[in-house]
Amino acid sequence: MNNRVWIFDTTLRDGEQSPGCSMTVPEKLRMAGKLVELGVDILEAGFPIASQGDFEAVDAVSREFPWVQVAALARSTRLDVERAGQALQHARRPRIHTFIATSDIHLKHKLRKSRQQVLDDAVAAVELARSYVDDVEFSAEDGARTDPEYLEQISKAVVAAGARTVNIPDTVGYSVPEEYGELIGRIVRVLGDSAVVSVHCHDDLGLAVANSLAAVQAGARQIECTINGIGERSGNCSLEEVVMVMKTRHDKYPFDTGIHTEHLYPASQLLSSIISFGPQPNKAIVGRNAFAHEAGIHQDGYLKEPTTYEIISPKSVGVPESRLVLGKHSGRHALGKRCEELGFTLCRDELDLIYKEITALADNKKGLMDEEIAQIARRCQQQYAEAVEKRELAHSNGD
Ligand code: KIV
Ligand code: ZN
Numbered sequence: 443m444n445n446r447v448w449i450f451d452t453t454l455r456d457g458e459q460s461p462g463c464s465m466t467v468p469e470k471l472r473m474a475g476k477l478v479e480l481g482v483d484i485l486e487a488g489f490p491i492a493s494q495g496d497f498e499a500v501d502a503v504s505r506e507f508p509w510v511q512v513a514a515l516a517r518s519t520r521l522d523v524e525r526a527g528q529a530l531q532h533a534r535r536p537r538i539h540t541f542i543a544t545s546d547i548h549l550k551h552k553l554r555k556s557r558q559q560v561l562d563d564a565v566a567a568v569e570l571a572r573s574y575v576d577d578v579e580f581s582a583e584d585g586a587r588t589d590p591e592y593l594e595q596i597s598k599a600v601v602a603a604g605a606r607t608v609n610i611p612d613t614v615g616y617s618v619p620e621e622y623g624e625l626i627g628r629i630v631r632v633l634g635d636s637a638v639v640s641v642h643c644h645d646d647l648g649l650a651v652a653n654s655l656a657a658v659q660a661g662a663r664q665i666e667c668t669i670n671g672i673g674e675r676s677g678n679c680s681l682e683e684v685v686m687v688m689k690t691r692h693d694k695y696p697f698d699t700g701i702h703t704e705h706l707y708p709a710s711q712l713l714s715s716i717i718s719f720g721p722q723p724n725k726a727i728v729g730r731n732a733f734a735h736e737a738g739i740h741q742d743g744y745l746k747e748p749t750t751y752e753i754i755s756p757k758s759v760g761v762p763e764s765r766l767v768l769g770k771h772s773g774r775h776a777l778g779k780r781c782e783e784l785g786f787t788l789c790r791d792e793l794d795l796i797y798k799e800i801t802a803l804a805d806n807k808k809g810l811m812d813e814e815i816a817q818i819a820r821r822c823q824q825q826y827a828e829a830v831e832k833r834e835l836a837h838s839n840g841d
Contacts, residue, residue: 443661444663445696445697445698446663446697446698446699446700447658447662447663447664447665447688447697447698447699448483448484448638448640448663448664448665448699449481449482449483449484449664449665449667449681449685449699449700449701450482450483450484450486450513450640450664450665450666450667451477451482451484451485451486451666451667451668451669451681452486452642452666452667452668452673452678453473453477453668453669453672453681453713454470454473454474454477454485454486454487454488454499454503455486455487455488455489455513455515456486456642456666456668456673456674456678457668457669457670457672457673457677457678458470458488458672459489459673459674460672460673460674460675460677462717462718462719463672463717463718464717465499465716465717466495467495467498467499467502469716470487470488470499470502470503471499471502471503471506472712472716473712473713473716474487474503474506474507475506475507476705476708476709476712476713477669477709478507478510479702479705479709480701480702480705480706480709481699481700481701481702481705482681482700482701483511483664483699483700484511484512484513484537484664485503485507485510485511485512485513486512486513486514486515486539486666487499487500487503487504487512487513487514488500488514488515488529489514489515489516490514490515490516490522490525490526490528490529491516491517491521491522491525491526496529497525497528497529500512500514500526500529500530500533501529501530501531501532504529504530504532504533504534504536505532508533508534508535509534509535510535511535511536511537511577512530512533512535512536512537513536513537513538513539513579514526514529514530514536514537514538514539515539515540515541516538516539516540516541516567516571517540517541517542517567518540518541518542518563518564518566518567518568519563519567520566520567520570522540522567523538523540523567523570523571523574524570524574526538526539526540526571526574527571527573527574527575530574530575535577536574536575536577537575537577537578537579537607538571538574538575538577538578538579539578539579539581539609540564540567540568540571540578540579540580540581541580541581541582541583541609541611542560542563542564542567542581542582542583543560543582543583543584543613544557544560544582544583544584544585544588544592544593544596545583545584545585545587545588545589546588546589547584547587548583548584557592560596561595561596561599564580564582564596564599564600564603565599565600565602565603567580568580568600568603568604568605569603569604571604572603572604576606577606577607578604578605578606578607579605579606579607579608579609579640580597580600580605580607580608580609581608581609581610581611581640581642582596582597582608582609582610582611583611583613584611584613584614585609585610585611585612585613585625586610586611586612586613586614586616586617586622586625587613587614587616590625590628593610593625593628593629594628594629594632597610597629597632597633597637598632598633601633601636601637605637606637606638607637607638607639607640607664608629608633608637608638608639608640609639609640609641609642609664609666610625610626610629610639610640610641610642610657610662611641611642611643611644611666612641612642612643612644612650612653613642613644614644614646615643615644615645615646615647615649615650615675615676616646616647617643617649617653618647618649618653619649619652619653619655619656620656622641622643622653622656622657623653623656623657623659623660624660626639626641626656626657626660626661626662627660627661630660630661630662631661638663638664639657639661639662639663639664640662640663640664640665640666641653641654641657641658641662641664641665641666641679642666642678642679643657643666643678643679644673644674644675644676644677644678645671645673645675645676645677645678645679645680646675646676648676650671650677650678650679650680651679651680651683651684651687653679654667654679654684655684655687655688655695658688658695658697659695665679665684666678666679667679667680667681667684668680668681669681669682669709669710669713670682670710670713670714670720670721670725670728671683671721671725672713672717680725680726680727681701681706682706682709682710682726682727682728682759683726683727685699685701685703685706686703686706686726686727686754686759689703690753690754703758703759703760704757704758704759704760705760706727706728706759706760707727707728707759707760707761708760710727710728711728727754727759728759728761732761733752733756733761733763733764733765734764734765734766734767735751735764735765735766735767735776736766736767736768736769736771736772736809737771737772738771738772738773738774738775738776739773741766741772741773741775741776742773742775742776744764744766745766745775745776745779748764752764766779766780767809768780768800768804768809768810768815769804769807769808769809769810770801770804770805770807772800772801772804774793774794774797777793777796777797777800777815778793780812780815781793781796781815781819784812784815784816784819785816786816786819786823788819788823789826791826792822792823792826795822795825795826796815796818796819796822799818799821799822800815800818803818
């Protein structure tokens with residue numbers, strides 16, 4: 443089986459759908475430029491029926507980046523599919539992504555339709571989408587909570603109707619890796635080479651990345667994900683995390699993507715500047731602390747050899763450099779290095795004095811600024827010089 447995994451980015455659609463994340467058309471275009479640089483395979487630019495802005499965003503992204511595969515979302519209804527088709531009319535590589543819920547819970551309470559009605563709607567939507575574009579993706583919303591037999595039946599039917607990709611979302615982030623992998627494996631076996639099986643995992647239980655990886659191991663070859671993991675509720679599978687797991691642990695996940703990982707951090711930074719928030723500081727790969735070391739033992743190890751405490755080099759994901767944070771847990775090694783960087787040449791006794799002061803101060807603070815360190819270093823150096831002078835004077839006076 444081919445080991446290339448397609449990265450379907452939905453930052454501009456599912457990501458944008460979450461609170462505080464809406465983007466204007468120019469903002470989507472700017473972000474799209476970064477995603478193209480990053481090397482995503484498919485760029486979902488919006489949900490054209492949802493708003494005029496979304497329609498225009500799909501159109502604008504298609505015109506600006508004609509060589510990229512651009513996807514537009516549509517429910518499995520005539521109007522939605524037509525609107526998506528119109529928004530994509532200038533795209534050179536358009537994809538219509540149509541979806542309908544398939545779980546009994548959604549059928550009963552939300553759609554109020556029978557399984558047969560939903561299957562008919564799905565097939566009709568795929569056929570209509572194929573009259574606009576060759577590349578059609580079908581998503582079985584709430585697929586992870588759908589009866590597997592029905593999921594197999596609808597997957598086969600949409601492929602027969604012309605879908606090339608079948609996506610099985612864990613819409614509510616309920617699944618766990620073993621179970622999700624098993625379900626995906628079942629769909630992969632049923633579809634064989636007739637379609638690419640895709641996964642789209644939400645992070646309600648913090649398992650979106652683990653579930654996506656389990657699915658890839660079971661034969662899925664497209665992962666739907668977002669920068670910084672933004673998306674409905676707790677978000678989607680984080681693009682930077684899932685890609686870096688496959689790169690860093692290639693021994694366990696021998697899959698390749700087209701992502702240029704050195705653009706991950708710049709993409710995360712750009713997104714944070716466009717929407718109203720950034721990732722949490724301890725977020726893997728792109729968080730402010732992802733390459734920061736504060737504990738003395740860690741700093742000492744890192745300064746001797748970075749791989750003692752870093753499994754990824756910051757440069758490989760576009761982070762300019764690791765940071766040694768000076769706080770109450772820091773050691774002499776890192777403090778000496780920082781003082782050196784700040785222009786101080788210190789003897790052992792001077793460093794001891796500074797270390798004593800710094801740890802006392804850091805006990806009551808979250809971290810120390812360079813100016814504070816420089817001030818203390820200056821004062822301690824002066825104190826030390828005065829003490830030496832006094833001692834020498836006393837010595838020459840024969841005291
Ligand atoms: O979470 C979901 O099920 C979706 C679909 C529209 C793919 O976002
Ligand atoms: Zn989703």
